[in-house]
Amino acid sequence: MTVISPSAASVESEETGPASLPFLRRMLKHRMVCAGGGLVLFLAALALAAPVLTGLGYLQDPMQQLAEGLDADGLPLPPGDRFLLGTDQLGRDVLARLVHGTRISLLVGIVAMLIAVCVGVTVGMLAGFHGGWVNTLLMRGTDVMLAIPGLLLAIAFAGLMDGRVIRIHFESLDWHVLDITLKRGLVSVFLVIGLVSWTWIARTIRSQVLILKTREFVTSSRAIGCSDIRIMVRHLLPNILPLTIVLGSLATANTVLLDAGLSYLGVGVPPPAPSWGTMIAEGQPYFIVSPHLTMAPGLFIVTAVVGFNLLGQGLQEVLDPYVKEGQGR
């Protein structure tokens, strides 16, 4: 879980990074940024506080199957005083599961987004900067990935992981530490979602790099003998950072949705982990008697996705990250 805090923090610090005060003020004045950022921060706080809340007794244990959590007929309890959002089909507290589910969903969403951003920025930058066959190869590859429905690819990928061990060393050596077990779990979900979500980022970054590389600062840094890598990392990267932040925020909305979808279809993070999508899938047979089992996780998903979408669109307006053709900057 430690992953959430630094990445959430880094997003924050990047937002305020260029740290001039008017900039920060402009950000805080923007209603979309505030609303979206507020929602995201609220969920992040919930995710971080979940174990503490459970430890202090404010929340039930999300895994605990409580006898008093089912009524006389063995059906889930509706929302009420004892259980704020009711209980699920096994007598577990829905609120506790949702709050703990926030940890999984945000973790998956953010890590998958980081993977997608890393791949997307690398591909987009290389293709845009080098042009020629590098560009052709990378962009045709991106086209292929765009044509294959990402969800189908993700299902195929995630569904086929059944826990065979892959050895990356010779069998005669007994180094089991190095074995990679491809098992359906958090890591496989990170990879699957990350690897189907980078295409948009790559295309957008590439089009921006194409414009940026005609600017004078690129020509002059080349004139003083900067290597390609130095130009890309030290000169182009800072220029596409605002765009990357915007794309990252919007991508997180999609990765969170995709995570919920994969869990719903039964190829995401495996139960009994409290994942929002899994909770909907498990609760829907009880929809007629206990609609809260389906409603509540859905509302959490919508809250998170609206939050990241608002934040992304708001940041897009504040940062104005797109450079235009021929506009000095």
Next chain:
Amino acid sequence: MLSRILRRLGWAAVILWGTTVITFLIVHAVPADPVRVYAGANADAETIERIRAEMGFDDPLIVQYGRYIGNLLRGDLGTSLVTGERVLDALLARFPVTLSLALTAVCLWMLMSVPLGVLTAKYRGRAIDRTVLIVSLVAISLPVFWLARMLQYYLAYQTGLFPVGGWAGWTHIILPAATLALVITGYYARLVHTNMVEVLNADYVRVARAKGIPEYVVLFKHGLRNAVIPVITVLGLDMAALMGGVVFTENVFALPGLGVLALQSVFNLDVPMIMGVVLFSAAMVVCANIVVDFLYMWIDPRVEGM
């Protein structure tokens, strides 16, 4: 014109070839063992090895890929490991359901989003504009499967206006297609809106107005035709995402289409079927893009010269 068509076909071939490479790699790099599935739970190690050799899973990957492509070029996508059905037959049997669902969804959302976009561009900043903005943001954030469940219960099960699920004629398509359309309409309305606002500031629109042409003609003939061009580009790019939504709605509404087939074959580790579904959907997306491309030329004659 001809060179453009040829170029598009070449592009389609490259994309489909790339798709075969990616699906083949995923299916073979991922650790599930299809032979075990085929042989059944009680098969002994010797039988499993024999089947593995028979099916050619022992050969080097490149040989297996060559065999796969060779069969593919002859129109043979293999047979299902589980049902023994030919993959192509299974795909073609489910294709009409998926196609009608996707087409109805696209028609519904274009029919809803274009007037909405024009309206909000005309009344920019008014209440209706803001409402559409907020609703579209929430709608695009809805999980399709969740919305589908809700609509299925409240509109189909409780009121009986629509069939709850299954496939028996066109009425069964309406609610699933509407689900898909509801999620995306707002987004497209915004796209139309943005382009429309730009177009309405153009000189030729001012000229048209100055000539005293009725406002609705200006909006829908002069404005819309130009505003819709970028929207169509996005439509082509969104086809793959639409297929994703189709998987969810088909599964919720129990429509026997490609989405249900995909999920089933993944759970069955039915490798040839998985590869078939992915390749077929990619082919659908490519075809849709080619159709969009021609639509584009028809709406914007300037493109033809490119």
